[in-house]
Amino acid sequence: xxxxxxxxxxxxxxxxxxxxxxxxxxxxxxxxxxxxxxxxxxxxxxxxxxxxxxxxxxxxxxxxxxxxxxxxxxxxxxxxxxxxxxxxxxxxxxxxxxxxxxxxxxxxxxxxxxxxxxxxxxxxxxxxxxxxxxxxxxxxxxxxxxxxxxxxxxxxxxxxxxxxxxxxxxxxxxxxxxxxxxxxxxxxxxxxxxxxxxxxxxxxxxxxxxxxxxxxxxxxxxxxxxxxxxxxxxxxxxxxxxxxxxxxxxxxxxxxxxxxxxxxxxxxxxxxxxxxxxxxxxxxxxxxxxxxxxxxxxxxxxxxxxxxxxxxxxxxxxxxxxxxxxxxxxxxxxxxxxxxxxxxxxxxxxxxxxxxxxxxxxxxxxxxxxxxxxxxxx
Numbered sequence: 231x232x233x234x235x236x237x238x239x240x241x242x243x244x245x246x247x248x249x250x251x252x253x254x255x256x257x258x259x260x261x262x263x264x265x266x267x268x269x270x271x272x273x274x275x276x277x278x279x280x281x282x283x284x285x286x287x288x289x290x291x292x293x294x295x296x297x298x299x300x301x302x303x304x305x306x307x308x309x310x311x312x313x314x315x316x317x318x319x320x321x322x323x324x325x326x327x328x329x330x331x332x333x334x335x336x337x338x339x340x341x342x343x344x345x346x347x348x349x350x351x352x353x354x355x356x357x358x359x360x361x362x363x364x365x366x367x368x369x370x371x372x373x374x375x376x377x378x379x380x381x382x383x384x385x386x387x388x389x390x391x392x393x394x395x396x397x398x399x400x401x402x403x404x405x406x407x408x409x410x411x412x413x414x415x416x417x418x419x420x421x422x423x424x425x426x427x428x429x430x431x432x433x434x435x436x437x438x439x440x441x442x443x444x445x446x447x448x449x450x451x452x453x454x455x456x457x458x459x460x461x462x463x464x465x466x467x468x469x470x471x472x473x474x475x476x477x478x479x480x481x482x483x484x485x486x487x488x489x490x491x492x493x494x495x496x497x498x499x500x501x502x503x504x505x506x507x508x509x510x511x512x513x514x515x516x517x518x519x520x521x522x523x524x525x526x527x528x529x530x531x532x533x534x535x536x537x538x539x540x541x542x543x544x545x546x547x548x549x550x551x552x553x554x555x556x557x558x559x560x561x562x563x564x565x566x567x568x569x570x571x572x573x574x575x576x577x578x579x580x581x582x583x584x585x586x587x588x589x590x591x592x593x594x595x596x597x598x599x600x601x602x603x604x605x606x607x608x
Contacts, residue, residue, distance in 0.1 A: 324343045
């Protein structure tokens, strides 16, 4: 499910006024995305490459901190409309810095290095109309550098951990933001909480993803009351789910409602989560005595077992969020709103899940806020 629109219209007579509430997905983080959500472009850069080929991912880095431990290159932005401007570069350590791609790609100005603070500072000048920014770092003093930031034009170091004003203004127009792509839900390998990306990691792109902490960071700064929709990774353990719930309780504005979905399109076999769900359902029924009662009606249809397993997982997530937010705050029109998702053109995905919950656990409204149907349109 890549896009969704929720529309509500309130009409008064005789004067007609209309309020249309629209939700949107926030896209994933890539160097080729034109959203440029972070002030610090290092967040959206690719894995460190070599100085001569910044895109080749061949530089070494510290597995604990994520910072490069050798000379390296960075791909900060590609496929952009116009990256022209002056960017502020800062880093811990010293190096020879060049803009990859030759003189026409840009140049470095006002480079300084303070030995007492071991801090490098420079301006990265990119010409108007440029579609990319790539930097090369050689003769690094570490070797490698740490605490690298490349700030978009108009920002200083006090804003280096923030989202751009343009993105915050844009997102404030919506009534609900879905973070499915933002947290790289599709094909997400996270299982344990320590598999998720820590905030301190330099880059939030593949093989990492945006940290969960960035959701409150964004939403708490919006100039309107915006709800959120989050997607729990397919393989997430109970501890992982509880950590997400606790983080949202501790950091998110308490007036923000939270829609919660299990993974994304678990019925769509182009994604690894759908294949894994079918395999898990089969394994549960055939090899483990059917503890989830997926074949409660003696059905031998493995596809039905898979649809029912999806329902069992959002019920599990609902129960876990109740332990953090309290049972009274989870369910229909409560702060936590679990969603069972299916497919518009194949309603049996939903009906199998709802029937399963009703027969095995009781009324679905005990666990769910509602359903989602994934309509696609041009």
